[in-house]
Amino acid sequence: MTLDALAQKYRAAIAGAADEAVLEDLRIAAMGKQGEISLRMRELGKMSPEERMVMGPALNALKDEITSALAAKKAALADAALDERLRAEWLDVTLPARPRRQGTLHPISQVTEEVTAIFADMGFSVAEGPRIDTDWYNFDALNIPSHHPARAEMDTFYMHRAAGDARPPHVLRTHTSPVQIRSMEAMGAPLRIICPGGVYRADYDQTHTPMFHQVEGLALDRDISMANLKWVLEEFVKAFFEVDHVELRFRASHFPFTEPSAEVDIRCSWEGGTLKVGEGDDWLEILGSGMVHPKVIAAGGIDPDVYQGFAFGMGIDRIAMLKYGIPDLRAFFESDLRWLRHYGFASLDVPTLHGGLSR
Numbered sequence: 001m002t003l004d005a006l007a008q009k010y011r012a013a014i015a016g017a018a019d020e021a022v023l024e025d026l027r028i029a030a031m032g033k034q035g036e037i038s039l040r041m042r043e044l045g046k047m048s049p050e051e052r053m054v055m056g057p058a059l060n061a062l063k064d065e066i067t068s069a070l071a072a073k074k075a076a077l078a079d080a081a082l083d084e085r086l087r088a089e090w091l092d093v094t095l096p097a098r099p100r101r102q103g104t105l106h107p108i109s110q111v112t113e114e115v116t117a118i119f120a121d122m123g124f125s126v127a128e129g130p131r132i133d134t135d136w137y138n139f140d141a142l143n144i145p146s147h148h149p150a151r152a153e154m155d156t157f158y159m160h161r162a163a164g165d166a167r168p169p170h171v172l173r174t175h176t177s178p179v180q181i182r183s184m185e186a187m188g189a190p191l192r193i194i195c196p197g198g199v200y201r202a203d204y205d206q207t208h209t210p211m212f213h214q215v216e217g218l219a220l221d222r223d224i225s226m227a228n229l230k231w232v233l234e235e236f237v238k239a240f241f242e243v244d245h246v247e248l249r250f251r252a253s254h255f256p257f258t259e260p261s262a263e264v265d266i267r268c269s270w271e272g273g274t275l276k277v278g279e280g281d282d283w284l285e286i287l288g289s290g291m292v293h294p295k296v297i298a299a300g301g302i303d304p305d306v307y308q309g310f311a312f313g314m315g316i317d318r319i320a321m322l323k324y325g326i327p328d329l330r331a332f333f334e335s336d337l338r339w340l341r342h343y344g345f346a347s348l349d350v351p352t353l354h355g356g357l358s359r
């Protein structure tokens with residue numbers, strides 16, 4: 001075979017190689033110990049000097065050509081493999097998430113996330129407590145002794161106890177306030193927490209259900225006053241309703257665990273069955289609040305002569321109804337799929353202050 005024919009043969013074989021293994025076989029066939037080119041190189045020694053002058057450079061040139069053709073083909077195969085992978089694993093990261101799927105977030109979950117985002121921004125962390133609690137945490141520690149009328153007013157569900165059961169009485173918590181005590185015990189002061197969660201009272205009509213939701217707030221430090229409470233609540237209400245102005249009304253009130261105490265109403269209207277915030281002649285009570293009673297601070301194991309602060313308890317269901325125009329509280333708990341689809345939220349839209357709470 002002439003050198004030209006040899007070169008032709010390898011050029012074609014390399015061009016048609018399907019993978020690296022074939023290329024390696026070709027390299028050995030040409031330039032391995034017994035390779036076609038290697039054998040011819042070995043024959044150079046038997047040639048006359050004149051022949052060698054011609055064949056030597058020609059063989060070297062062929063060897064160089066095949067070596068670089070092999071390397072070029074190898075690189076081309078690797079490029080093609082990468083292209084193929086990129087094609088197969090292609091993903092459009094700019095596609096929006098599908099907004100409507102089977103499930104939606106319940107307005108209570110949504111509002112809980114929104115409330116948490118707002119208070120987190122003001123330095124409050126989230127605390128939790130049990131829904132079944134002792135009557136000491138639910139009442140006594142909150143300055144509601146056993147003869148106190150507030151116990152009856154709260155329509156408490158008591159857990160059944162067999163005669164002779166020595167464990168302390170347990171209740172379904174009637175409010176999130178017992179978490180004030182638990183947080184003081186666990187964390188001491190200074191302290192800034194909220195506690196969202198379910199609470200229970202034996203009550204049922206358009207605005208009351210036996211289970212509903214509150215978010216408790218508690219801030220303790222050496223110099224916290226009612227003014228801090230008012231500012232925090234105003235900031236919260238503006239952020240929550242996503243408006244520059246909402247009207248709040250602080251009414252003097254009474255709670256055994258705060259002194260002084262205030263209930264807070266928000267201006268609204270109910271025209272045509274839809275609830276509107278910020279205008280109208282109606283007021284809807286959204287929370288109870290006040291300066292934490294010294295006895296409560298002491299019950300939490302903190303010195304009330306050093307620390308003072310405010311607390312509030314807000315109805316999550318109430319503010320959800322107000323913000324999203326939901327007229328009947330009972331619908332929250334009926335699990336009607338059509339209602340859930342209408343009032344539910346896309347679960348991928350996590351409420352944040354910078355990204356928007358509700359969109």
Ligand code: PHE
Pocket residue numbers: 174175176177255258287288289290311312313314
């Ligand atoms: N626990 C009270 C209620 O359920 C609300 C409240 C909490 C009031 C904290 C004052 C301070 O009505």
